[in-house]
Amino acid sequence: MRQALEPTVLVMAGMVVVMLLAILVGRTVRDERRRRDLALRPGLEQAVGAYLVDERSEPPPPPGSRAARRVLLAIGIEGLTELRGEERARLTRLLEETGIITATAKQLHSRRRLTRRLAAQALAQIESPEAVDALVKGLSDRDLDVRAACALALAELGDPRHVHGLTRTIVEVAESRPGAVAEVLLAIGSTDPGSLALVLEATDSPRIRRLVTAVAGALRLMEYAPAIRHELSSDDGELAAAAAQAAGSVGDLLALDSLIVLARDKARPEHVRAAAATALGRLGDERAVPTLEALLCSDRWILQRVAAHALGTLGPRGEDVLRRTDSPHAVIALSR
Amino acid sequence: MKILVAEDSTTVRGLVSARLSADGYDVVEAEDGEEAVALARSQAPDLIVLDKMMPKLDGFEVVRRLREDQATAEIPIIMLTDRTGEEDVLQGLDLGVEDYMPKPFSPLELSARIKRALQRAQDA
Amino acid sequence: MKQYMLFVLGFFIVFAIVHAFLLVLAAVEIRRYWGRLVETSLRRTVRSPLAPGISIVVPAYNEAAGIIDSVRSLLALEYPRFEIVVVNDGSGDETLKSLIEAFDLLKVKRPTPPFLPHRRIRSVYAPRARLSLLVLDKENGGKADSLNAGVNFARHPLVCAIDADSMLEQDALVKTAMPFIDDPDRTIATGGLVRIANGCRIDKGRIADARLPRTFLPMFQVIDYLRGFFGARPGWSAINSLLIVSGAFGLFNKEALVAAGGYRTDTVGEDMELVTRLHRLLREQRRPHRITYVPDPVCWTEAPETMRVLHRQRRRWQRGAIETLLLHRRMLWNPRYRGVGLAALPSLLLFEILGPLIEVGGYVVAIVAWATGSIDWRVFVLFLAVAVLYGLVLSLGAIALEDATFARHPGWDKLGRILIFAVFETLGFRQLVLLWRLQGYWPIFTPGGWGPMERRGFAGAGKTPL
Numbered sequence: 029m030r031q032a033l034e035p036t037v038l039v040m041a042g043m044v045v046v047m048l049l050a051i052l053v054g055r056t057v058r059d060e061r062r063r064r065d066l067a068l069r070p071g072l073e074q075a076v077g078a079y080l081v082d083e084r085s086e087p088p089p090p091p092g093s094r095a096a097r098r099v100l101l102a103i104g105i106e107g108l109t110e111l112r113g114e115e116r117a118r119l120t121r122l123l124e125e126t127g128i129i130t131a132t133a134k135q136l137h138s139r140r141r142l143t144r145r146l147a148a149q150a151l152a153q154i155e156s157p158e159a160v161d162a163l164v165k166g167l168s169d170r171d172l173d174v175r176a177a178c179a180l181a182l183a184e185l186g187d188p189r190h191v192h193g194l195t196r197t198i199v200e201v202a203e204s205r206p207g208a209v210a211e212v213l214l215a216i217g218s219t220d221p222g223s224l225a226l227v228l229e230a231t232d233s234p235r236i237r238r239l240v241t242a243v244a245g246a247l248r249l250m251e252y253a254p255a256i257r258h259e260l261s262s263d264d265g266e267l268a269a270a271a272a273q274a275a276g277s278v279g280d281l282l283a284l285d286s287l288i289v290l291a292r293d294k295a296r297p298e299h300v301r302a303a304a305a306t307a308l309g310r311l312g313d314e315r316a317v318p319t320l321e322a323l324l325c326s327d328r329w330i331l332q333r334v335a336a337h338a339l340g341t342l343g344p345r346g347e348d349v350l351r352r353t354d355s356p357h358a359v360i361a362l363s364r
Numbered sequence: 365m366k367i368l369v370a371e372d373s374t375t376v377r378g379l380v381s382a383r384l385s386a387d388g389y390d391v392v393e394a395e396d397g398e399e400a401v402a403l404a405r406s407q408a409p410d411l412i413v414l415d416k417m418m419p420k421l422d423g424f425e426v427v428r429r430l431r432e433d434q435a436t437a438e439i440p441i442i443m444l445t446d447r448t449g450e451e452d453v454l455q456g457l458d459l460g461v462e463d464y465m466p467k468p469f470s471p472l473e474l475s476a477r478i479k480r481a482l483q484r485a486q487d488a
Numbered sequence: 489m490k491q492y493m494l495f496v497l498g499f500f501i502v503f504a505i506v507h508a509f510l511l512v513l514a515a516v517e518i519r520r521y522w523g524r525l526v527e528t529s530l531r532r533t534v535r536s537p538l539a540p541g542i543s544i545v546v547p548a549y550n551e552a553a554g555i556i557d558s559v560r561s562l563l564a565l566e567y568p569r570f571e572i573v574v575v576n577d578g579s580g581d582e583t584l585k586s587l588i589e590a591f592d593l594l595k596v597k598r599p600t601p602p603f604l605p606h607r608r609i610r611s612v613y614a615p616r617a618r619l620s621l622l623v624l625d626k627e628n629g630g631k632a633d634s635l636n637a638g639v640n641f642a643r644h645p646l647v648c649a650i651d652a653d654s655m656l657e658q659d660a661l662v663k664t665a666m667p668f669i670d671d672p673d674r675t676i677a678t679g680g681l682v683r684i685a686n687g688c689r690i691d692k693g694r695i696a697d698a699r700l701p702r703t704f705l706p707m708f709q710v711i712d713y714l715r716g717f718f719g720a721r722p723g724w725s726a727i728n729s730l731l732i733v734s735g736a737f738g739l740f741n742k743e744a745l746v747a748a749g750g751y752r753t754d755t756v757g758e759d760m761e762l763v764t765r766l767h768r769l770l771r772e773q774r775r776p777h778r779i780t781y782v783p784d785p786v787c788w789t790e791a792p793e794t795m796r797v798l799h800r801q802r803r804r805w806q807r808g809a810i811e812t813l814l815l816h817r818r819m820l821w822n823p824r825y826r827g828v829g830l831a832a833l834p835s836l837l838l839f840e841i842l843g844p845l846i847e848v849g850g851y852v853v854a855i856v857a858w859a860t861g862s863i864d865w866r867v868f869v870l871f872l873a874v875a876v877l878y879g880l881v882l883s884l885g886a887i888a889l890e891d892a893t894f895a896r897h898p899g900w901d902k903l904g905r906i907l908i909f910a911v912f913e914t915l916g917f918r919q920l921v922l923l924w925r926l927q928g929y930w931p932i933f934t935p936g937g938w939g940p941m942e943r944r945g946f947a948g949a950g951k952t953p954l
Contacts, residue, residue, distance in 0.1 A: 029490050029863065032497055033870040040504070040877035047884035048907070054892050055903065073375055077382030080471075106375040109531050113470030115379070142523055149525045173523065207670035210538055246537035329602050356599035363596070398696060417658050420696045422564040446534040449568060454618050467531070 061095075068099045076103055079122055080115045087125040101128050105153050120156050129154060133162035136178070141171050148177030155184045164190065167197045176201050176208035183212045186219025194223075195230045202236050209236070213243045221249050228255055234264040241267065245274025253280040260286040260304075265296060269303040276307030284311060288319045302334045309338025314345045321349045324357070336361040365482060366390040368409040370400035370426070371444065372418045380413060383471040384478070397421025401429050404436045411482055413474070416445035416456075424459060431460045440481045444469060489857045493871060496850030503839055504878040510723035511885045517726040518718075518783050518893050526784070530662050533669060534566050540645050540668055541569040542661060542739070545638030547631050548574055548652040552582040556590045557693030558652055559621065567661045570648075571620035573638045578607075578628030587623050592616045604636040604750035612641075631735070632751035632758040639745060647742045654736045655685060655695055655788040663785035664739045667778065676766055676777045677740045679733035680785035681717050683896075684710050686793065695788050698896070700905055704912075705798060706791045711883055711906070711913040712921075718783070719886035725781035729767075729827030731812075731836065733779065735759035737787035744770070744777075755815070757808015764816050767828045784894070799924045806928025809840055844922040845929075850875070851919070879914035 075088040091097045104123045108116060123129050132154075135147035148166055151159045159181070166178035179197040182190045194212065202209045216223050224240055231237070241259055244252035252274075259271035260283060272290060275283040290296065290304035305323055308316035320342070323335035332355055339346035340361035350358040367389045371377040374395075381391045392407050394400040398420045404412060412430075416423035423443055430436040440462040445452070448466040456464060462481050465474055533539055544562055548555055555574070562572050576584045587593060593613035600609050607629035615621050626637050639647050646668060648661065660680060667675045687701035701707045724730045733740075738759065748769050751758045763779060770777040792798035813820075813836060820837065822829040850871075858868040887906060890896065897903060 029494060030867055030870070032494060033867060033874060036497065036501060037870050037873045037877065040874065040881055043881045044877060044884060047881065047888050051884065051888045051891055051903070051907075054888065055900075058892075058895065069374065070378075073378040074382075076375075077378045080379060081382045081386040103375050105525065105528060106373060107379060109528050110373070110376050110467050111379070111470065112468040113472060115383075115471050116468070142519075145523050146525060149528065153525070153528055205670070206672060210669075211532070211536075214536065214538065242538060333599075333601075356597070359597045360599075398691070416564075417566050421691065421694060422561070422658055424564045425560070425692065425694070446531060446566060447568060448535075451618050451620060455563065458617060467535075 064095055065099050068096050069103070072096065072100050072103055076100075076107065076119070076122065080118050083118075087122045090126040090128075097128060097131055100126065101132060101150060104128060105150055108153050108155075120154060123154060124156055124158055129156045129158045133159040136162045136166050136169075136174075141174065144169065144171065144174045145177055148174050148181060152177055152181035152184055155181070157185065157187075160185065160187070160190075164193060167193050172201055172205055173208070176205050176212065179212045180208065180215055183215035184219060186216075188220055188223055191216075191220070191223040191226050195227050198227060198236065199231050199233065202233060202239070206235060206239065210239050210243065213239050214246070217243045217247045217249060221247070221251065224249070224252065225255070234262070234267045237262075238264075238267045238270045241270045241274045245270075245277040248278055250278055250280075253278055253282065256280065257283045257286055260290055265300045268296070269300040272300070272303040272307045276310035279311065281311055281313060284308070284313055284315060287311070288316060291319050291323060298328055298330055302330050305331065305334045305338050309334075309341045312341060312343075314342055317342055317345045317349060320346070321353075324349070324353055324355055333357050365411070366392060366407065366409040367478065368392045368394060368400065368403055368407065368412045370394040370397070370403075370412065370418065370423075371415040372396055373415075376415075380471055380474065383475055384413075387475050389478075397423070397426045400426050401436075404430055404439065405433065408435070409439060410485070411478055412439055412441045413478070414441050414443050414461075416443055416447065424456070427456070427459045427461055438485075440485050442474070442477060442481060444474075489853050489862055492853045493850060493857065493863075496846060496853070497871070497874060499843075499846050499850075500874050500878045503843070504881060506835065506839070507719065507882050508885065511719045511882065511889065512723075513726040514719055514722035515889055517722040517781075518889065521783055522893070526663075529666065530566075530659060533662050533666065534568055536568070536669075538669075539568050539662075540665070540672070541571070541643075542567060542646045542648050542665065543638070543642030543644040543742070544570060544572045544648040544650060544661075545635055545642065546572060546574045546650055546652050547577055547634030547638065548579065548583055549577040549628070549631075549634075550579045550581045550583060551652040552579070552586050554653060554693055555583055556586055558655075559587070559591070561693045562656065563619070563621070564658065565656065565661045566658050567665070569644070570661065571622065571642075571644060573641055574621070574623045575634040575638045576623060576625045577630070577634045578626060584613075584623070584625055588613060591619065591621060591623075593621075593623055598641070601640045603746045604640050606633045606637040606640065609637060630753055632753040632755075635758075636750040636753075639742060639750060642742055645742055646739055647745060648737070648739045649735065650738075650787070651736045651789065653790060655690070655693060656737065657695070657786045657788075660737070660785035660787055661739075664737070664782055667780040667782060668739070668741070671778060674776050674778045675741070675780060676744045676770065677733050677738060677763060677779045678782055679721075679730070679738045679780075680782050680787060682713065682734050682736050682787050682789055684713060684791045685788040686791050688788065700897070700902055701791075703793060704909070705793060705795065707905070707909045708913045708917040709791045709798075711887075711910050712918075714890055714906075715883050715886045717886075718890045719882055721781040722783050724827075724832055725779070727827040727831065728778055729832035730779045730781050731764055731767075731828065731832050732760045733763050733781075734787070736789045737785075755808065755811045756804050757812050760808055761812045761815060764812050764819070764828065764833075768816055768819055768825060771825050771828075802921050802924045803928045806841075806844070806925040809836060810928065813837060813841060844925045847875070848919075848922050848926060875919075876914050879918050880911060883910045883914060 079085050079087050091100050107119050132147050132150050135143050138144050163178045163181050169175050175197050179194050198209050228240055256271050256274045259267050262268050287304045287308050291301050320335045320339050323331045336357035339350050350362050367384055369380050372395050384391050392403055394403050396419045414423050442463045443456055443461045444465050446467045453464055463477055593615055595611050596614045598612040607627040610625045613623040635649050664678050664680045667678045684706055686706035687699045688695050689697035748766050751762055755761050792801055819825040819829040820833050854871050857863045
């Protein structure tokens with residue numbers, strides 16, 4: 029028994045000592061680093077502030093140490109996240125002049141995946157054309173997250189020349205990183221909306237089409253109304269529902285008929301029909317009233333609720349239907 | 365004219381202070397909600413630039429407290445916030461926020477709005 | 489007797505190895521979390537038009553003292569689209585009245601949605617102003633019942649279930665929502681970190697100063713929570729076998745929640761049972777899913793200050809774990825249920841359910857063996873040393889991980905306190921809790937059995953099982 033206990037106690041005691049040392053050493057190292065960064069920060073912030081405020085001033089010199097570069101990059105990213113307009117552009121210029129962007133772009137070649145990822149995300153925030161070459165190369169990185177982050181960075185830059193590379197990356201990454209792809213599409217939609225069409229042409233994937241549709245709707249890109257209308261008849265329920273929502277957001281009256289068909293289609297899942305009904309409400313066209321009235325009498329609670337809500341926004345004819353019905357949902361809709 | 369800048373990020377606070385100082389204002393800085401309330405009471409600024417998301421007390425609670433206190437109830441407040449939905453804006457306006465600056469924001473624009481708000485306060 | 493002691497020794501070693509492995513997984517998972525510029529991602533999300541709406545459900549029973557502050561601080565959360573649904577569970581105090589006054593509420597007519605069963609809704613209130621707040625006045629039915637009612641009325645695709653006295657940090661919601669944004673089709677539920685608020689300076693329902701508790705009982709619980717939230721949960725989450733999303737703060741896909749049937753009202757471990765059930769149903773439907781623990785978002789909660797309340801709490805958690813396991817025993821060792829069936833549930837059975845029995849049995853046998861002279865005093869001491877050390881190793885591992893990543897306890901004095909308490913925690917507190925947990929088994933042996941545990945109120949009792 030002793031033979032079993034003694035080594036066990038020794039091993040465990042040893043591990044306790046090792047952990048304690050790890051905690052103490054780790055803390056000391058981190059405290060030291062934090063102290064150093066904290067010492068560097070105010071000076072750099074002041075220099076950045078002074079440069080941004082005075083248009084005629086010279087940018088501060090490139091930081092000497094790696095720590096200073098790191099702090100300056102952090103300051104830069106934080107400023108770029110919160111600022112807009114003239115001063116933001118100046119901040120980007122400052123990062124270029126002090127060599128920060130070049131240094132970050134170089135990190136895209138690092139062997140460590142984490143470094144590459146963080147560098148790509150930093151570049152996505154910075155939006156500087158200087159990093160473009162490195163970013164384009166990053167689209168073929170081994171790591172999916174690096175690719176997605178590089179795609180985001182390029183999308184933020186909004187240069188149509190890169191759309192093909194971006195589209196390829198989107199297609200590659202969409203299944204495993206849908207959130208990141210949504211972000212990239214949102215960026216493309218904001219900086220270079222026309223290119224979303226290229227993405228649609230490049231793939232049949234319902235997931236990607238759904239993301240593009242959602243983005244087009246969220247950004248109210250009227251030029252995509254025909255594409256959205258087309259998706260309303262898709263077999264994929266999620267895609268049809270997303271298209272319905274987008275059609276409502278965009279305010280595409282030409283989609284009225286397709287939406288009516290979708291809402292009436294009993295073969296469709298409930299949430300798809302509900303999305304169509306909601307969109308009909310948002311379009312505000314009284315021709316939708318008969319369809320919504322039919323839904324109000326459906327035996328599905330969600331459809332009743334959504335239909336009542338939509339009818340409430342369809343003028344006197346809609347209100348008339350609500351008054352005539354005895355559905356409990358009508359009361360709420362009328363009170364709004 | 366004295367302006368209180370309440371913002372927890374040192375970078376943004378520094379940038380805003382630099383811009384406002386360059387415009388000729390006296391700038392007082394607070395780095396969290398509690399400090400903002402304390403400094404508003406002790407320093408009697410002419411306007412407050414308030415970040416909505418701050419440690420200790422969030423921006424809304426700061427506005428609430430300042431409005432409850434006679435001494436600080438009339439100070440115009442411009443709120444910086446990421447949340448810019450209609451309802452969020454209404455919530456702030458209900459509490460007594462004078463103006464909203466959505467983030468990302470332009471310090472130049474902020475400066476212009478401050479001037480306008482101070483003008484309005486003076487005219488009142 | 490010696491054989492039993494050897495068996496217990498073996499148990500300690502296995503426990504230590506398995507949990508050390510879990511700690512390594514936890515470290516990997518947390519490192520993965522840092523693979524993104526978190527601050528920047530969060531801002532983008534708050535500004536994004538694509539962020540999914542969240543309905544925060546707040547079950548409230550006799551919370552008149554803090555409910556207004558609680559709702560106000562929730563309204564200040566940094567998230568673009570959300571609503572708050574307060575469910576007044578037949579409170580006997582002024583909870584409803586103070587809500588009506590503070591938020592200028594009007595009684596409105598709202599038909600009760602039919603998705604989940606719950607006690608009758610007496611009335612529904614909404615604010616006159618445009619504020620995303622809804623207050624349900626319901627007949628008393630307990631926390632699970634109230635959550636189900638809240639979920640029914642929720643209008644957003646995600647539901648956040650919290651306790652009325654949970655204090656969420658301003659960015660807690662957006663951080664917890666990130667997995668839903670990264671992977672909207674697969675993510676079903678996410679949970680965050682729960683920290684102990686005792687000792688903190690609290691200002692109107694918000695944490696003004698994060699401090700460590702001054703009294704020893706909550707301090708021990710801090711160590712306990714560190715072990716659970718840094719040493720265990722991220723690890724389980726890494727292999728998609730998380731069994732618990734804290735009742736104090738959890739985010740769920742509403743559709744999945746409703747499809748699963750909502751919370752069970754006949755169990756005391758409703759949060760663990762729900763998550764286990766979600767895993768089970770989704771696996772049975774062959775639907776790829778993820779239930780993720782996010783190591784960053786913080787929810788503060790008051791921990792029991794007295795032995796009596798803590799005792800009740802731990803007994804109840806143990807009972808909840810047993811009930812969950814019994815309800816879902818077909819998942820045990822069943823490869824169909826992947827990590828949950830092959831790793832998480834067996835671990836629950838062995839370490840959390842049988843564990844207290846084995847370990848306490850070990851202590852008893854050791855004492856008897858020593859008293860009867862069957863073993864040498866040196867052997868006795870060594871045995872106790874192992875019993876203490878294996879817990880300490882894991883505590884220190886969790887502390888090291890927390891310090892290396894989130895470092896929320898800056899200052900050498902805080903670290904010192906934590907380390908000292910870590911030692912004492914495993915030198916008596918943990919063993920005491922084991923004894924309390926054993927009482928959680930009692931209903932198995934009594935004829936009354938599994939009668940509903942009295943649930944008039946749930947403040948203080950029904951919090952986070954580890």
